Amino acid sequence: MQFAFDSMLGLGLLACAAGVFWSRDLFRSVVMFIAFGLLLALTWVRLEAPDLALAEAAIGAGLTGVLLLDAIGHLRQHKEHSPRNHWLLPLLCCIALALLLILSLNARPEASISLPELVAESLPESGVEHPITAVLLNFRSYDTLLEIAVLLVAAVVAMALNDGLAATARTSAEQSSRDPVLAGFTSRLAPVILLIAVYVLWAGSYMPGGAFQGGAILAAGLVLLKLADFHIERYAESLLRLGLALGFLVFLAVATSVMIGGRPFLTYPEAFAGQFILFIEAVLTFSIGLILFSLFNQSPGQEVPHDN
Amino acid sequence: MNLIPLLLVIPLAWALLSLLLPRLPLGLLALAGIVLQLGTAAMLWNDVQIHGASRYAIGDWVAPLGITLVADGLTVTLLAMTALIAVVCAFYAIFYLRAYEKERRYFWPLFWFLLAALNGIWLAGDLFNLYVGLELVTLAAVxxxxxSGERHALAAGLRYLYAALLGSLAYLLGVALLYGAYGTLDLGQLSSLLEANLITQLALALMTFGLLMKTAVFPLHSWLPPAHGGALAPVSAILSALVVKSSFYILARIWMDAGNALMPVSAAQLLGALGALAIIWGGWQAFRQSEIKMLVAYSTVAQLGYLMLLFPLAIGQSQQSAILAWQGTMLHLLSHGFAKAAMFLAVGTLVLAVGKKRVVDMAGISAKMPLALFAFGLASVSLMGLPPSGGFNAKWLLMQSAIQSGQWHWVAVLLAGSLITASYVFRVFSVSFQKDADPQIRPTHPALDLSALLLAAIAIALGFGAAIPVELLTLPEEML
Known part of the structure; x- marks a missing residue:
């Protein structure tokens, strides 16, 4: 039974991937891509990686899908999509790589170091009970710090590009009128989404969840609000910037301030590690949500500049 | 207090400052920050010279559970180079960006994130951490x-992003395979664990492909010229001098630290052959370009080829030849960094003054802008490998290594490379020294010329003081 389910999942993934590549219509490609993301999330569940499944569903399928749909909206106005002709070489490369991967994974040597065991041993000192949160926010928190920087840079680049385009085009959001059904629905849904985001964040310390997943859910709520024409982005730009950078700012400040007590960079005081992590995660959730939303929000409106 | 984390904290803090307080005089602020970073890098250099390499466990978690940073001779040399080039580029940018009101607001935050990521890569001792560093470098660079938001810049940036993402994914897949097989991401631990089997070789091949893509090694170079040639002058300088070196550094670290015994000699020779083709193809393309910045950008493609000669000269050869190759390659990396940054800054000043981009537009410029052209000339001396310059010493070391290992074909490549470099550099000179032309120029700030001259002078000075960095650059396995 499980084998049948897994093979269906695998075949479904392949079919969706093929659909993304070969459909003539870009819209259909994007829908296939979103379906691919959802199936991939299911695959992660089957592989017993619920954290990845949450992230994949929220970011891979959800937000990326919204961004891609938005991008199509802009492309439509300009030129017809021409289906790609050079797919043979990439396809052959992919097949060859897949075969090599299968062969090499079959002959995989037994790892001499077992990191999961080390993580389990050190878990009591980490301040949290969920091993993945412990790795992300404590054992390898330096990676996470830099990942947040990557997200922040993405938002900064989007802002810079948006400023560049602002001179030639402006969103046509002014003209659209609010859809009463969507607006009513969204205004009731928004608090629930916020609640779920906070719950996922809180749950992260003892079960799958955490800042990234919570942030992605928060961003989804903001996107929905924006689509329903609630203009939450119309706050002072400097305030928005502070919101985007707040997570990174707090993380860096905590990471650095512990050095004053003579501890190495990013070492939480052991007795308070749990509180420190929860605090950092809370601001990170807020900033990640804003950053992901701003990537959507920064994309130009319905009119793109005509470059001559 | 340990200096290593400061080299990450300073640029990250300054990135936040420039992002959150755009009203401050960001240029002056940047100059202060970068001088601080230069001082820290110099102190760390001094530390390593006296006490030897050191490790730093972030969060007090030791590898493989945590992430360990490594500061050895090569690391501190690159940290110092980064800070030096950055301080001059920042100085240049203050004056250059006066004409770019809009760009200036975002230049400084990105500049600082880029510096933080570069420092992070030089210090990293962990394969996944290197991946995160590469992502940060790429995104900030793109x-x-x-x-500028112009169409050609957007197209070049998008192309760069796609190429870099493909490279990142290939690298990440390799990292995942290695982690699956050995259970650790720490480069130092992996170096004693790696065995010759299919999964290891596939992983190393994938990582090599990804890093070659990011380093723009022939034939994966086509994204580089429009990106480096189309950017603002200080950006081009930083990209060509530092950013492409970061992925090469990882490649060299992986092969020299961990995979030395695993890489087949034929693969090393193949990488060398790619380098040789890059030298010839890049040089030829540089010669053919009509825009002067594109000429310099293709010159980067060619110069990156020399770095690839490390592999055939060091792998499967005698210890002595390997050491010479390692020192020569890293000295080339340094001197090309300074020379190319100087060249992009000088050319940026010329283009700013003339207001046109083509090589032929520079006719007669020598009489009007002697200092910028002089900086260009000094940088060319190092790129061509003429004595006295860092470029000459680097090629001399590489040549000695080739002779010692009896690989005369690489000697021929080195000599041919210098000739090709001379041909495209002299094309600029022959145009700019035309007597009958009288170009109309806008006056530029003397600080622009000064910055380019300073960097070019360092490239030349490496011809006299090469012993200082070279002493630190012994083979990595001897130090750890």
Missing amino acids: GMVTL
């Missing part, structure tokens, strides 16, 4: 390329 953002800087697209700063």
Whole structure:
């Protein structure tokens, strides 16, 4: 039974991937891509990686899908999509790589170091009970710090590009009128989404969840609000910037301030590690949500500049 | 207090400052920050010279559970180079960006994130951490390329992003395979664990492909010229001098630290052959370009080829030849960094003054802008490998290594490379020294010339003081 389910999942993934590549219509490609993301999330569940499944569903399928749909909206106005002709070489490369991967994974040597065991041993000192949160926010928190920087840079680049385009085009959001059904629905849904985001964040310390997943859910709520024409982005730009950078700012400040007590960079005081992590995660959730939303929000409106 | 984390904290803090307080005089602020970073890098250099390499466990978690940073001779040399080039580029940018009101707001945050990521890569001792560093470098670099918002810049930036992402994914897949097989991401631990089997070789091949893509090694170079040639002058300088070196550094670290015994000699020779083709193809393309910045950008493609000679000269050869190759390659990396940054800054000043981009537009410029052209000339001396310059010493070391290992074909490549470099550099000189032309120029700030001259002078000075960095650059396995 499980084998049948897994093979269906695998075949479904392949079919969706093929659909993304070969459909003539870009819209259909994007829908296939979103379906691919959802199936991939299911695959992660089957592989017993619920954290990845949450992230994949929220970011891979959800937000990326919204961004891609938005991008199509802009492309439509300009030129017809021409289906790609050079797919043979990439396809052959992919097949060859897949075969090599299968062969090499079959002959995989037994790892001499077992990191999961080390993580389990050190878990009591980490301040949290969920091993993945412990790795992300404590054992390898330096990676996470830099990942947040990557997200922040993405938002900064989007802002810079948006400023560049602002001179030639402006969103046509002014003209659209609010859809009463969507607006009513969204205004009731928004608090629930916020609640779920906070719950996922809180749950992260003892079960799958955490800042990234919570942030992605928060961003989804903001996107929905924006689509329903609630203009939450119309706050002072400097305030928005502070919101985007707040997570990174707090993380860096905590990471650095512990050095004053003579501890190495990013070492939480052991007795308070749990509180420190929860605090950092809370601001990170807020900033990640804003950053992901701003990537959507920064994309130009319905009119793109005509470059001559 | 340990200096290593400061080299990450300073640029990250300054990135936040420039992002959150755009009203401050960001240029002056940047200059202060970068001088601080230069001082820290110099102190760390001194530390390593006296006490030897050191490790730093972030969060007090030791590898493989945590992430360990490594500061050895090569690391501190690159940290110092980064800070030096950055301080001059920042100085240049203050004056250059006066004409770019809009770009200036985002230049400084991206500049600082880029510096933080570069420092992070030089210090990293962990394969996944290197991946995160590469992502940060790439995204900040792409953002800087697209700063102007012009169509050609956006196209170049997008192309750069796609190429870099493909490279990142290939690298990440390799990292995942190695982690699956050995259970650790720490480069130092992996070096004693790696065995010759299919999964290891596939992983190393994937990582090599990804890093070659990011380093723009022939034939994966086509994204580089439009990105480096189309960006603002200080951005081009930083990209060509530092950013492409970061992925090469990882490649060299992986092969020399961990995979030395695993890489087949034929693969090493193949990488060398790619380098040789890059030298010839890049040089030829540089010669053919009509725009002067594109000429310099293709010159980067060619110069990156020399770095690839490390592999055939060091792998499967005698210890002595390997050491010479390692020192020569890293000295080339340094001197090309300074020379190319100087060249991009000088050319940026010329283009700013003339207001046109083509090589032929520079006719007669020598009489009007002697200092910028002089800086260009000094940088060319190092790129061509003429004595006295860092470029000459680097090629001399590489040549000695080739002779010692009896690989005369690489000697021929080195000599041919210098000739090709001379041909495209002299094309610029022959145009700019035309007597009958009288170009109309806008006056530029003398600080622009000064910055280019300073960097070019360092490239030349490496011809006299090469012993100082070279002493630190012994083979990595001897130090750890």
